[in-house]
Amino acid sequence: MDRYQFVIIGGGPAGEAAANLARSRGASVAVVERGLVGGECPFFACMPSKTLLHAAGIHALGGAYPWGQASARRDWMINREGDRRAPDDSSHVRGLERAGAAVIRGEGRLDGPGRVAIRTADGDDVLGAEHVVLAVGSEPSMPRIDGLEASNAWTTRQATTTRDLPRSLLVLGGGPSGVELAQVFARYGVPVSLVHPRDRLNNRDHPRNSAAVEAALRKDGVDVRTSARATRIVAGGGADGGHRIELEGGDTLDAHEVLVATGRRTPLGGLGLETVGLDPSRGVHPDERLRIADEVYIAGDAAGGELFTHVAHYEGEMAVRIALGDDVRPDLRAVPRATYTEPETAGVGMQVDEARAAGTDAFEVSIDFAQTAKGEILDSPGHVTVVVDRGSQRLAGAFIAAPGAAESIHEAVLAIRADVPLHVLADTIHAFPTLARVLGTAFVEAQRGQGR
Numbered sequence: 001m002d003r004y005q006f007v008i009i010g011g012g013p014a015g016e017a018a019a020n021l022a023r024s025r026g027a028s029v030a031v032v033e034r035g036l037v038g039g040e041c042p043f044f045a046c047m048p049s050k051t052l053l054h055a056a057g058i059h060a061l062g063g064a065y066p067w068g069q070a071s072a073r074r075d076w077m078i079n080r081e082g083d084r085r086a087p088d089d090s091s092h093v094r095g096l097e098r099a100g101a102a103v104i105r106g107e108g109r110l111d112g113p114g115r116v117a118i119r120t121a122d123g124d125d126v127l128g129a130e131h132v133v134l135a136v137g138s139e140p141s142m143p144r145i146d147g148l149e150a151s152n153a154w155t156t157r158q159a160t161t162t163r164d165l166p167r168s169l170l171v172l173g174g175g176p177s178g179v180e181l182a183q184v185f186a187r188y189g190v191p192v193s194l195v196h197p198r199d200r201l202n203n204r205d206h207p208r209n210s211a212a213v214e215a216a217l218r219k220d221g222v223d224v225r226t227s228a229r230a231t232r233i234v235a236g237g238g239a240d241g242g243h244r245i246e247l248e249g250g251d252t253l254d255a256h257e258v259l260v261a262t263g264r265r266t267p268l269g270g271l272g273l274e275t276v277g278l279d280p281s282r283g284v285h286p287d288e289r290l291r292i293a294d295e296v297y298i299a300g301d302a303a304g305g306e307l308f309t310h311v312a313h314y315e316g317e318m319a320v321r322i323a324l325g326d327d328v329r330p331d332l333r334a335v336p337r338a339t340y341t342e343p344e345t346a347g348v349g350m351q352v353d354e355a356r357a358a359g360t361d362a363f364e365v366s367i368d369f370a371q372t373a374k375g376e377i378l379d380s381p382g383h384v385t386v387v388v389d390r391g392s393q394r395l396a397g398a399f400i401a402a403p404g405a406a407e408s409i410h411e412a413v414l415a416i417r418a419d420v421p422l423h424v425l426a427d428t429i430h431a432f433p434t435l436a437r438v439l440g441t442a443f444v445e446a447q448r449g450q451g452r
Contacts, residue, residue, distance in 0.1 A: 003128035004028045006320065007116045009108040009271070010135035012039020013309045014300030016092065017316035018133050019101045025324060029101040030127055032108030032118055038092035039137050041309045043078045048160040049180055051077045053340050056187035060220070060342075067188050071163050078161070087161075110272035113294060117272065131295045131323040134271065134284075135316055138264040138301035143172070147233035151243045153258040156181065165190055170245055170255035172230055174201040176339045178261035179213050183341050186220040193223040193253045195230055195245070202339060205399070208366065208383045209345035212401035215381065216341055223253075233258065266302045288329050289322045290315060297323060306335050334416040338406035343382050346409035349397030349416050352387045361390040365446045369402045372441075373433035378403055384435070386412070386442045393422045398439070408435045422447050 006022045008015045011033030055070035079088040106120030116127045140155040171182045174196030186192040200210040229248045238244035238254030245253045273280045276293040290297045297319035300312030338346040355362035369375040369382035382402035389396045398412030426447040430440035
């Protein structure tokens, strides 16, 4: 039986980060991956969607960026070659192998303490493991809607890899993926409808961020339906050969393609959790050191926190550091969140209502971005909002909707992570005219006004 200090099940961002750090510290590593090494982000999520958003933004302004060019650029980003239909993960494999990790294509499962059973095209085997890291990621979750299967509905995989624009599109789900892809296709002239069951888009985000995204989509021609649910899909029953989507209350929409962007789930079945004393039907609940059993760690989407590549990378490295004896714990107080529509939205920490519910004497200060120098230069709506703990005089949260929001939010991320006093943030010089300066102005107003 081959033995490794680390056997990592899953080769996405968490698995890659864990493997590279473990190898840099001299540990032996095997990575078992049943799909694409690299995970969803480079092939079906972050990289292709942001590439298409960039192209659609240029196209919307009248630039020479037709869909064929955007599709070709997207193909290059996900490592396709010529007319190859499947993405190429060889660069990710080579990266791990150069680091000294063994990459095993197949399915891995726990087989009791210190053992991982693998099934490959060449047969079954067992690896010995001093530490196991589960980094299996997540997959699209399909809602129970009558007729959905017959409609051959897209997930984000089909939406981010299609070479042909749909004749019309219905997006189910108004979270980050749904709103980003709705904007891409709308900006390329596709009639797009978006159905979201909550009262606002990106409903976990700040209400001003939600409003900014909804206004942008409507401006791009998207038919946004909030507080709405699809109850039935009649495949081929719509106009011009499209599908008919029935909504609660009797309304109907027609679309030639249906994109499901309603959430993701973690594939815990078949991982052998029961062999280390866990019940997979109850999910997994890592402790403060990312452990779910003796010398079994979990990282990334499967750990149950924020489903972001940057969190997966952080937790993958953290699991290895903990396993190797470092006196560290994950600190997820300051996780940045961003949606890359135009305008971008970003946030970190708690909204004012969340902070108050947690017992904090919190207040918020909001600045209308359109009325600032940078907002006038860009002719862009938006806002910058900061949430402050009045008692500790520390930042509790920050939220931005404006061009460049995803970059500028990191000053607030660092402020929360490093526990920077409000007076230091207010006394920091920010270049003029920038979005960062608007954030700085919000710090100044918060210090002076204290929420009055």
